[in-house]
Amino acid sequence: MQKSGVLPSFSLAERSRRSVWHPCTQMQKHASFPIVALGRGEGAWLFDEKGTPYLDAISSWWTNLFGHAHPYINAALKEQLDTLEHAMLAGFTHEPVVRLSERLSDMTGGVLGHCFYASDGASAVEIALKMSVHAWRNENRPDKREFVCLRGSYHGETIGALSVTDVPLFRQEYEALLRAVHIVPAPDTRGESKKASLPKGTDEALQVVEALFSSRADHIAALIIEPLVQCAAGFVMHEPLYVRGLRQLCDRFHVHLIADEIAVGCGRTGTFFACEQAGIWPDFMCLSKGISGGYLPLSLVMTRDEIYSLFYDESLYRGFLHSHSYTGNPLACRAALATLDLFDRERILEKNRRTAQVLTDALDAVRAHEHVRHFRCRGMIWAFEVDLPEPDEAARFPQHFFAAALRQGLLLRPIGNTVYLLPPYVVAEREIDMLAERLPRVLKEVLAA
Numbered sequence: 001m002q003k004s005g006v007l008p009s010f011s012l013a014e015r016s017r018r019s020v021w022h023p024c025t026q027m028q029k030h031a032s033f034p035i036v037a038l039g040r041g042e043g044a045w046l047f048d049e050k051g052t053p054y055l056d057a058i059s060s061w062w063t064n065l066f067g068h069a070h071p072y073i074n075a076a077l078k079e080q081l082d083t084l085e086h087a088m089l090a091g092f093t094h095e096p097v098v099r100l101s102e103r104l105s106d107m108t109g110g111v112l113g114h115c116f117y118a119s120d121g122a123s124a125v126e127i128a129l130k131m132s133v134h135a136w137r138n139e140n141r142p143d144k145r146e147f148v149c150l151r152g153s154y155h156g157e158t159i160g161a162l163s164v165t166d167v168p169l170f171r172q173e174y175e176a177l178l179r180a181v182h183i184v185p186a187p188d189t190r191g192e193s194k195k196a197s198l199p200k201g202t203d204e205a206l207q208v209v210e211a212l213f214s215s216r217a218d219h220i221a222a223l224i225i226e227p228l229v230q231c232a233a234g235f236v237m238h239e240p241l242y243v244r245g246l247r248q249l250c251d252r253f254h255v256h257l258i259a260d261e262i263a264v265g266c267g268r269t270g271t272f273f274a275c276e277q278a279g280i281w282p283d284f285m286c287l288s289k290g291i292s293g294g295y296l297p298l299s300l301v302m303t304r305d306e307i308y309s310l311f312y313d314e315s316l317y318r319g320f321l322h323s324h325s326y327t328g329n330p331l332a333c334r335a336a337l338a339t340l341d342l343f344d345r346e347r348i349l350e351k352n353r354r355t356a357q358v359l360t361d362a363l364d365a366v367r368a369h370e371h372v373r374h375f376r377c378r379g380m381i382w383a384f385e386v387d388l389p390e391p392d393e394a395a396r397f398p399q400h401f402f403a404a405a406l407r408q409g410l411l412l413r414p415i416g417n418t419v420y421l422l423p424p425y426v427v428a429e430r431e432i433d434m435l436a437e438r439l440p441r442v443l444k445e446v447l448a449a
């Protein structure tokens with residue numbers, strides 16, 4: 001063993017391959033395809049060690065809202081670092097966690113009055129599921145402990161969250177660990193669905209939920225949905241009316257509605273919360289990813305005070321028994337506060353409407369491309385399917401596309417044959433032009449292969 005533990009003759013990418021187990025990756029592929037070793041980030045750009053720039057067109061797995069190394073968020077974090085970096089939240093509190101809870105609650109008009117904190121999205125989903133079942137127990141309804149999720153849904157990969165996830169790739173090998181759930185069809189605005197079993201319409205999809213609730217609501221605790229866009233399902237979009245219809249059914253049959261806004265929240269679909277477009281509030285709202293501006297692991301579950309009060313009692317066991325060491329971390333909350341400041345100061349939702357129009361217009365040639373199908377967008381999300389000439393191309397497509405995009409200086413990572421753009425809100429017009437110019441080149445290279 002060398003004293004330093006560092007082997008200077010290997011590149012950073014190679015040292016990573018030898019020591020880091022990368023997420024969502026068959027590590028063997030990195031025997032031939034090198035990992036990209038990053039040096040730094042600035043604005044919408046990531047730079048590798050040698051300084052090669054990549055436009056971060058997917059906001060670093062949908063987390064980054066205002067670009068990398070944003071001066072305002074950086075300054076807030078530096079100040080927080082010298083004030084209070086972390087302390088336990090049981091029995092203690094601090095300004096950033098209180099302020100963040102107040103601000104978020106205000107943004108729901110006070111309907112979702114309390115915030116419970118964790119560090120990652122999957123944990124927020126676990127919390128919402130546990131809270132729902134515990135709330136029903138506290139209401140003397142212990143039989144209500146089943147969950148409903150949508151076909152193709154993604155809510156995270158811990159065991160509880162994976163149970164309400166319907167993506168075969170993530171589930172298959174862990175099926176034996178998971179609890180049974182009810183899966184209902186997801187409406188799909190693409191009209192023609194990939195699978196014939198998917199009804200396209202909002203009404204048909206709501207009728208299935210109604211039939212399920214009619215027979216089973218006594219046992220169902222909650223329905224969980226990613227409102228407006230099922231992102232990891234391949235950016236499957238539905239009408240706000242569907243979410244509205246679900247709210248009505250949940251009210252009628254006494255089932256909790258959990259809105260997983262981990263990806264679609266924080267302005268991504270055009271409103272701060274996706275639920276706003278449906279004109280409803282859920283019983284539980286999960287946020288993560290963008291809430292800290294893409295800076296630090298932070299997640300939270302907002303809930304109604306009526307539900308909160310079901311836990312408010314002399315008995316410890318009626319309280320919500322759940323904790324994570326880094327619950328309400330002050331640095332992460334401070335990053336979130338700075339992120340909310342930027343929404344206000346720079347009128348981001350309004351600005352994004354203009355950006356979205358510019359980007360949609362710039363993508364005219366992509367939309368018209370002979371191999372592009374179902375071009376769609378909502379807010380700051382764009383997606384389309386690529387028609388592959390050879391069916392056996394499908395398995396290799398995401399990696400091919402990713403590699404071809406890197407060669408064009410773009411960070412893009414398709415899901416199956418669905419290509420999507422989810423740029424940070426700071427993406428500038430010249431960067432949009434660059435994206436629009438290089439995307440057809442990527443398509444050309446991949447389709448020629």
Ligand SMILES: *Cc1c(COP(=O)(O)O)cnc(C)c1O
Binds near residue numbers: 231
């Ligand atoms: C990313 C994501 C999660 C899981 O969040 P992690 O922080 O990756 O655990 C859950 N739900 C949705 C909708 C997501 O996009």
